[in-house]
Amino acid sequence: MDRIAITGGARLEGEIPISGAKNSAIKLMAASLLTDEPLRLTNMPRLADTRFLGKLLQRLGAEVVEADGVLGPETTLHTPEIVSAIAPYDLVRQMRASFNVLGPLVARTGQAKVSLPGGCTIGARPVDLHLKALEALGARIDLHEGYVYAQAPRGLVGAEIEFPFISVGATEHALLAAVLASGQTILRNAAREPEIADLAECLTKMGARISGAGTSEIRIEGVSKLNGATHAVIPDRIETGTYALAVATAGGQVRLTGTRHDFISALLDKLEEAGVEVTRHDDGVTITRNGGRLKAVEIETDPYPGFATDLQAQFMALMTLADGESVIRETIFENRFMHAPELARLGADISVQGGEARVRGVEALEGAPVMATDLRASVSLVIAGLAARGDTIVNRVYHLDRGFERLEEKLGACGASVRRLKGDGGEEES
Ligand code: EPZ
Numbered sequence: 001m002d003r004i005a006i007t008g009g010a011r012l013e014g015e016i017p018i019s020g021a022k023n024s025a026i027k028l029m030a031a032s033l034l035t036d037e038p039l040r041l042t043n044m045p046r047l048a049d050t051r052f053l054g055k056l057l058q059r060l061g062a063e064v065v066e067a068d069g070v071l072g073p074e075t076t077l078h079t080p081e082i083v084s085a086i087a088p089y090d091l092v093r094q095m096r097a098s099f100n101v102l103g104p105l106v107a108r109t110g111q112a113k114v115s116l117p118g119g120c121t122i123g124a125r126p127v128d129l130h131l132k133a134l135e136a137l138g139a140r141i142d143l144h145e146g147y148v149y150a151q152a153p154r155g156l157v158g159a160e161i162e163f164p165f166i167s168v169g170a171t172e173h174a175l176l177a178a179v180l181a182s183g184q185t186i187l188r189n190a191a192r193e194p195e196i197a198d199l200a201e202c203l204t205k206m207g208a209r210i211s212g213a214g215t216s217e218i219r220i221e222g223v224s225k226l227n228g229a230t231h232a233v234i235p236d237r238i239e240t241g242t243y244a245l246a247v248a249t250a251g252g253q254v255r256l257t258g259t260r261h262d263f264i265s266a267l268l269d270k271l272e273e274a275g276v277e278v279t280r281h282d283d284g285v286t287i288t289r290n291g292g293r294l295k296a297v298e299i300e301t302d303p304y305p306g307f308a309t310d311l312q313a314q315f316m317a318l319m320t321l322a323d324g325e326s327v328i329r330e331t332i333f334e335n336r337f338m339h340a341p342e343l344a345r346l347g348a349d350i351s352v353q354g355g356e357a358r359v360r361g362v363e364a365l366e367g368a369p370v371m372a373t374d375l376r377a378s379v380s381l382v383i384a385g386l387a388a389r390g391d392t393i394v395n396r397v398y399h400l401d402r403g404f405e406r407l408e409e410k411l412g413a414c415g416a417s418v419r420r421l422k423g424d425g426g427e428e429e430s
Contacts, residue, residue, distance in 0.1 A: 002401075004394040004408065006385035007417035008367055011252035014414040016243050018259035018284065019045040019405045020073075020233030024195040026097045027172050028202050028233060029053050032062060032077035033104035034180060035206055037228030042074040044233055048402045049095055050075070056091045056098050060084055060105070071232065078228075082109050089115040089146060095402075096120060099127060100169070103177035106139050106150045114148050121374045123333035129163055129170035136161045137174070137181050158183030158222050166191045166303040171218070172199055179208040181222040190218045193304040194263050198234045205229035237263035238310045239404065240285070242379050244268070245314040246411065247287040248276045248294070249321065250386040254287055254414055261285040266307040270315070273297045274322060296324030296361055301332050313339045313380035320348035321387060322361040330355045339377035342370040346384050346392065367392040375403045382407070386416055393421070 020043035029050065032039040044050065044066075054064040054075070061083035065076045085105045092098045096117035105112035119125055131141050134150060138157040142149040158181045161174055171191040176199070178185035190196070192214055200213030206229045209221035240259045247254045248271055261268060261280040268278045268285065274297045277288035296319060301309040309332040319326035320343055330336045337357050340350045345368045349360040367390035372378030378399040385392030394400075397420070400407055408418045 001395070001423065002397040003421045004382060004397050004400065005419045005421050006367070006382060006392045006394070008365070008386055008388040008390060008392065010250065010386070010415045010417055012247050012250050012254050012386070012411070012414040012416055013252045015255045015257055016410045016414060017257050018235045018240050018243075021045070021195060021198070021236040022047055022049055022403050023238070024198045025050050025233050026053050027100060027176070027195060027199050028231065029057060029075070029077060030100040030104055031176060031199065031203060031206070033057065033060065033079055033082065033101060034108055034176070035226040035228055036080050038076050038078040039206065039228055040074060040076045040230040042069060042071045042230065042232045043235075044073045044075045045236065045405050046073055047405055048398065049097070052095050053098060056087060056101065060087070060101065085109050085112040087114040092117050096125065099130070100173055100176065102130070102148060102150060103134060103173045106134065106152050107156055107177045107180040110151065110153045110155065112150045114150070116143070116146055116148060121338060122336045127169070129167045130173045133161050133170055133174035134177055137177050137185065156181035158185040158220070160186045160188070162188040163190065165189070168193050168196065171196055175199060175203070175210070175213070175218065175220065178220040178222060179203050179210070179226065180224070183222055185220040185222065187218040187220075188216065190216050191303055192216060194234055194237060202229065202231040205231055235259035235263070238308060238376070240264055241267045241308065241311040242314050242383070242404070243410070244271065244285065244287045245311065245318050246383045246386055248274070248289050249318045249383050250416070251289045252414070255281075255284060256287070257284045259284045264308070264311075266305060267311055267315070270297055270299055270307065274318070293321065293323040293361070294318070296322040296326040296359070298327045300329040303332070309333060309336060310376050312336060313376045314383055316340065316350070316357065316359060317343060317380040317383040319359040320350070320362060320365060320384060324361055326359045326361070328357040328359060330357075338373040339380045342373070342377070342381055343384055345370050346388050348384070364389060366390060369393040369395065372396040372399045375399045379404060379407070382418070386411070
């Protein structure tokens with residue numbers, strides 16, 4: 001298993017190009033199942049998760065072609081026919097977003113058998129809202145031996161769905177299914193994440209009729225068929241925020257390009273409050289951190305446009321070195337502080353009680369071997385390692401590869417010492 005070795009202490013200077021958003025790309029890839037024509041996605045991130053989903057889609061009948069286009073990496077997905085409407089346990093277990101093929105499969109073929117994803121390290125993550133939404137759209141849902149069997153032989157039918165609380169995945173899933181349902185669907189208390197607006201924009205290019213995506217009420221007029229399209233994936237706001245936090249923690253000045261600062265307003269406001277200089281541009285943002293310690297500030301994670309839970313671990317890394325005590329409240333997932341004990345191995349002073357972490361800033365961190373538990377937790381350890389004295393080794397790097405494209409290269413270009421060690425033996429990759 002690969003590891004990442006970081007020698008801390010270098011200031012970061014330069015420019016980091018931001019990739020397409022993982023959490024948009026994987027939903028857009030699932031949307032390709034809704035049409036028998038090709039869907040061409042540009043600005044595609046090349047990640048373990050997108051490769052993995054590509055394999056699942058191939059099993060279902062998709063032809064998946066990756067290319068380096070003029071606009072960067074692109075993937076064309078073409079499913080003339082669904083050859084299998086089954087997503088087996090092995091595949092869904094490895095990447096829970098594979099579950100999102102359920103809606104498109106039922107919408108297009110009238111039936112699907114998709115494994116329940118099960119829990120994950122950050123929480124139980126049930127899919128009850130996804131299933132209720134599909135039922136409301138007329139699908140018959142049966143759970144049997146760990147699988148969801150969904151049937152709608154005469155097609156899905158539009159419905160009014162009010163989510164009891166905000167769920168990104170359930171909103172996207174309902175949207176993916178409702179575009180081919182007959183009649184009107186209204187989604188109330190819908191999630192407002194930029195990835196949802198991106199999905200709706202792509203579906204609209206494919207011929208869907210959607211209004212209100214990006215607000216809490218989405219209206220969909222079902223159509224009987226969708227066509228192919230070309231769509232550019234939006235920039236990854238979590239990657240943007242992560243590098244912003246890396247610079248804020250390690251110090252230096254880096255311009256993050258090809259991205260949208262308005263996607264991470266909640267984070268940028270907090271960075272400014274802590275004493276980081278933020279310069280917003282049309283194509284991104286420059287983060288500058290010079291001089292003394294930052295001020296401890298409090299955050300609470302919330303659905304968009306609130307502070308993203310996917311940036312909470314990285315923000316905690318920043319706060320480990322701030323002056324004073326920071327309170328961090330996690331309201332989205334019940335078990336998303338697994339990075340706290342690992343940060344403590346580097347010398348951080350953190351106590352966790354329920355959904356609240358208290359981080360008392362220390363003067364310095366010291367490098368140590370640490371273990372990654374999930375994608376965002378892993379990168380928080382990399383960030384802490386960049387600021388720590390000496391060497392930090394982050395184990396279980398496969399988590400990072402799921403969601404950060406060319407991390408070592410992007411940080412290395414700004415002067416960081418971040419190397420991938422192949423296997424457990426520690427031989428270094430060139
Ligand atoms: C998406 O997960 C993202 N994943 C997550 O990013 C992100 O943390 C999360 O949204 C919140 O922003 C993808 O887009 C692939 P939710 P999702 O449904 O859709 C509960 C990363 O690191 N819930 O908004 O699964 C759920 O347990 C990942 O890239 C139910 O109870 O999140 C959670 O507590 C991690 N029943 C809350 O709702 C349901 O049916 C919000 O989850 C669905 C969700």
